[in-house]
Amino acid sequence: MVTLNSYLVLGAVLFSIGAVGVFTQRNALIVYMCIELMLNAVNLTIVAFSRFLNNMDGHVYVFMIIAVAAAEAAVGLAIFISLFRNKESVNVDDFNLSKG
């Protein structure tokens, strides 16, 4: 049967996959999508705990996380558009202006 640990392990696996993507991807847009995947993994963990503790506060937290992720996606993609306009490249290795 499905236990709480199954959902937690699944959340940990998804979070690790997202973290690997943030470290190893060269395309900046895919890096951003891996960040969204990590947020989704955290959402799954919170909803699993909320079901386990019979507490509806977790659902409100997930609601807020989804709202914040939407706002962050809008602003992040706007930053991305203006970056792309200046540099004409999406490779993360090309954004090295702050390199000493």
Place this chain on the structure above:
Amino acid sequence: MELLMFYIFGFGAVVSALLMVTNRRPVRAAMSLVATMSFLAGLYVLLDAHLIAVLQLIVYAGAIMVLFLFVIMLLNIEEKEGLLGVNTILLQFMGMLVVGLLFVSMVSLFKGGGSLLASVDIANDFGTTKAVGKLLFTEYLLPFEIASVLLLAAIVGAVILAKRRIDDSGR
């Protein structure tokens, strides 16, 4: 039955996530992420979180990912170079090692097998819109209002950041 659904949705989510992370083309990665979010919405339904499941499909898979795809197609991003340089493979291997350690430490915190989720008694209206709304408008009213101000700030910020400068030369 519930175990079968959990394995189907969980396996689908993990496979789609792996496909997204190892892809070099942004459009394919975006579609894999949409598939991951749909499988996650199925998992939310298994956890009796009905409002969150529908919100995940409408907001995350239906609005945020569509925004991603718009940006990808607007900027006409294609994959440029192939494999990685030699000196970066070591860095990426170390990155994967760190994440593997993180995963092992996360899993090792679980003691025992855990209790069955089906044996936990839940309220009658658990996870419905009514229950979430009741909490949102009474106990969590301040975060709700601040979230609306945050969304307004995000709208203004996105418009200003992506606008073309009028006094710029030749852009």
